[in-house]
Amino acid sequence: MAAEMDSEKVQGILERHSERVNAIIDGYEGRKDLMISLLQDVQAEFNYVPRDAMVQISQRLDVPLSQVFSIATFFKAFNLTPRGRHLITVCDGTACHVRGGLRLIDKLDRDLGLTPGGTTEDGRFTLETVRCLGACALGPLMVIDGKYHGQMSSNKLDRTLRSYT
Amino acid sequence: MSIEQVDRLVDVAALERLRQSIIEKRNPFQLRLRICNGTGCLASGADEVTAAFEAELTRRGLSAEINLVKSGCHGFCEKGPLVVVEPQETFYQRVKPEHVPAIVAATLDGKIVEELLYVDPATGERILHEQEVPFYRGQTRLVFGSNGTIDPTQIEDYIAIGGYSALAKALTQMSTAEIIDEVKRSGLRGRGGGGFPTGVKWESCRRADGDIKYVVCNADEGDPGAYMDRSLLEGTPHAVLEGMIIGAHAIGAHEGYIYVRNEYPLAVSNARRAIEQAMAYGLLGKDILGSGFDFKVSINRGGGAFVCGESSALMASLEGQVGEPRAKYVHTVEKGLWDRPTCLNNVETWANVPLIINRGADWYNQIGTEKSKGTKIFSLVGKVNNTGLVEVPMGIPLRDIIFDIGGGILDGKKFKAVQTGGPSGGFIPESLLHLPVDFDRLTEAGSMMGSGAMIVMDEGTCMVNMAKFFIDFLEEESCGKCVPCREGIDRMGEVLERITTGKGRMEDLELLEALADTLRLGSLCALGSTAANPVLTSLRYFRDEYIAHVVDKKCPAGECQALIQYSIISEKCTGCMVCVRECPSHAVTGKRREPAVIDLAVCSKCGVCYDVCRFDAVKRA
Known part of the structure; x- marks a missing residue:
């Protein structure tokens, strides 16, 4: 009985997902050339690219699923697994690297067990590294949920993370 | 003025009338506060500063008297957030929200907030105006000049400073052949x-067969350390558009694309807004300025792949495909996007075009060297005092950029190398700092101009480790189509890993050179064929450092973790216990007011003790 309810619940969530994906696809008027932008919008909506969304895109745009999948895996921008509540992006571009960007990554691993591409067990943070965010004067640079934190240090990192729960 | 209300400009005379009316409405004595809202200053808190100004002006009931302008990047990102007060042009740096009431009060009284002025480190004097700051004094700001003075979201600001006059000239006074000849x-x-x-x-591209042609603006600035294209597109999007329209007209294209990184949200939104405004005025769309020429531009966001800077990969990505390059026996100017003739130029290139058309080829080619003309914008970053974007005439020596404009090396350390050209470029040692910035001279030195990243390294930077950094980057970014690139870069990474962990052999140096040759000869695109440049130049100019890693098992710069040890200099240690508390491995022990000790058997070499010590008492060797 309980399992049945669960599957109904899951079904409901999937349907709502599918409506949201459909709405995004509608905005592109069937244009296959805008696949990358479309996937970006899907990711912005769900915080990752769900498998079902790729199937839906493939069916509605009449593009082989393998092609949608190849685009979603070729480009760095896409995640195929859900991310944590807060996204930490540490820049490991040349300028930040020279100024000690790796130290921040080491510290996140030490303190939170967080490695690039990974998510903390409590789902609080996901860590990604990026090769240059174009704010090199402020290196080492870290972005949390779109907010830039420049000239980061191990000490500053603790204080900064505290405000994200 | 909202976009919907404007009248389409039916001809050049209408554009000139509009320009006059905008200028007449502006009061040259108007108090204006220009707040840099480029990405660098925003990251330093420019949005809070802007909000504080808005609140302060509202509180004083001065919103109508003093204009707030959110400008694009001024370039001196190190000192942001930057604020300039017009008409006096007073230049304030590192402004925080708490300084705002004082700035407004001083501005109203005709006074200056002394402590927010820039202090020349050489003379100790406070400097009042932006252009007198040494960082700006050595620059020639032709392309980047208006970036910090206009509001990029207002087309009227751009028109007021002469915007779209080059387009008007190109459409009405020049034939397409003359435009191409001028360029x-x-x-x-x-x-x-x-x-x-x-x-x-x-x-x-003009000569290529086909009725349908495209122009594309490459704003997929993937080169780590370079951000001039981002700042230009954010700060002066209309100059880029104007260049594209002129180019499209000359080539015979009616459709254009801006391919921009998704990591640049402000550039995307400012460019999008610029297109809407230009459409509303009839500077884009059908029958531009009554000339009969039609042109439209759309924006395409990239997916984050370094290889998409390569023309055929970029175009594949624009078509909604995976961004893999193809062999270019037939160039993209003949068969590019959708197999049609396509002209791809970079953001900065397009932004140069209006200048050339307005002021003429003869003026432009006076600037620079014999084979490299005009100016170039560099992002001067890394271990240098004045980081930011600098625009200099071609031919200026590297030394002038790093030491005069850049103000030398951070913390008084010794210069070691400058890396130009990103992952495809190379390292340039001190002995070659006299080299002028010139496409061909930098290539001769084993590096390249690239898109203009200039990363300064000091004595604490290990060149082997840096070479490995670039190889790791390229290993991730290789699309995998060509075996020499996909496998060769991997193997180079392995060899470098060996060397940086003290397991290298002397034969490894030759092996790296042999792999480099294979990469150069066997890759379809420039990503693979130039991938070895960082390794080759570090071997060429810093071979001693490789030998130190291989033979002595030492990292002279003290960066390669496996080859260094941390120890406490007892004479300098005050026993403050900070390192004891901070050490994550509990390897540092000691008592208050007694020198600490590091247990090397437990030490994980994370370097935290070195970072936290305020007395330089931790030795890394």
């Missing part, structure tokens, strides 16, 4: 890295 004679070469003559590219 050819100017000597403009592609600013994205290749340095191909722009006019020649336009001409080939």
Whole structure:
């Protein structure tokens, strides 16, 4: 009985997902050339690219699923697994690297067990590294949920993370 | 003025009338506060500063008297957030929200907030105006000049400073052949890295068979450390658009694309807004300025792949495909996007075009060296005092950029190398700092101009480790199509890993050189064929450092973790216990007011003790 309810619940969530994906696809008027932008919008909506969304895109745009999948895996921008509540992006571009960007990554691993591409067990943070965010004067640079934190240090990192729960 | 209300400009005379009316409405004595809202200053808190100004002006009921302008990037990102007060042009740096009431009060009284002025480190004097700051004094700001003075979201600001007059001239006073000839004679070469003559590219595209042609603006600035294209597109999007419209007209294209990184949200939104405004005024769309020429531009966001800076990969990505390059026996100017003739130029290249058309090829080709004309914007970053974007005439020596404009090396350390050209470029040692910035001279030195990243390294930077950094980057970014690139870069990474962990052999140096040759000869695109440049130049100029790693098992710069040890200098240690508390491995022990000790058997070499010590008492060797 309980399992049945669960599957109904899951079904409901999937349907709502599918409506949201459909709405995004509608905005592109069937244009296959805008696949990358479309996937970006899907990711912005769900915080990752769900498998079902790729199937839906493939069916509605009449593009082989393998092609949608190849685009979603070729480009760095896409995640195929859900991310944590807060996204930490540490820049490991040349300028930040020279100024000690790796130290921040080491510290996140030490303190939170967080490695690039990974998510903390409590789902609080996901860590990604990026090769240059174009704010090199402020290196080492870290972005949390779109907010830039420049000239980061191990000490500053603790204080900064505290405000994200 | 909202976009919907404007009248379409039916001809050039209408554009000039509009320009006059905008200028007449502006009061040159108007108090204006220009707040840099480029990405660098925003990251330093410019949005809070802007909000504080808005609140302060509202509180004083001065919103109508003092204009707030959110400008694009001024370039001196190190000192942000930057604020300039007009008409006096007072230049304030590192402004925080708590300074705002004092700035407003001083501005109203005709006074200056002394402590927010820039202090020249050489003389100790406070400097009042932006252009007198040494960082700006050595620059020639032709392309980047208006970036910090206008509001990029207002087309009227751009029109007021002469915007779209080059387009008007190109459409009405020049034939398409004359436009191409002007660009050819100017000597403009592609600013994205290749340095191909722009006019020649336009001409080939013009001559290529086909009714439908495209122009594309490459704003997929993937080169780590470079951000001039981002700042230009954010700060002066209309100059880029104007260049594209002129190019499209000359080539015979009616559709254009801006391919921009998704990591640049502000550039995307400012460019999008610029397109809407230009459409509303009839500077884009059908029958531009009554000339009969139609042109439209759309924006395409990239997916984050370094290889998409390569023309055929970029175009594949624009078509909604995976961004893999193809063999270019047939160039993209003949068969590019959707197999049609396509002219691809970089953001900075397009932004140079209006200048050339307005002021003429003869003026433009006076600037620079024999084969590299005009100015180039560099992002001066890394271990240098004045980081930011600098625009200099071609031919200026590297030393002038790093030491005069850049103000030398951080913390008084010794210069070691400058890396130009990103992952495809190379390291340039101190002995070559006299080299001028010139496409061909930098290539001769084993590096390249690239898109303009200039990363300064000091004595604490290990060149082997840096070479490994670039190889790791390229290993991730290789699309995997060509075996020499996909496998060769991997193998180079393994060899470098060996060397940096003290397991290297002398034969490894030759092996790296042999792999480099294979990469150069066996890759379809420039990503693979230039991938070995960082390794080759570090071997060429810093071979001793490789030998130290291999033979002595030492990292002279103290960066390669496996080859260094941390120890406490007892004479300097005050026993403050900070390192004891901070050490994550509990390897540092000691008592208050007694020198600490590091247990090397437990030490994980994370370097935290070195970072936290305020007395330079931790030795890394």
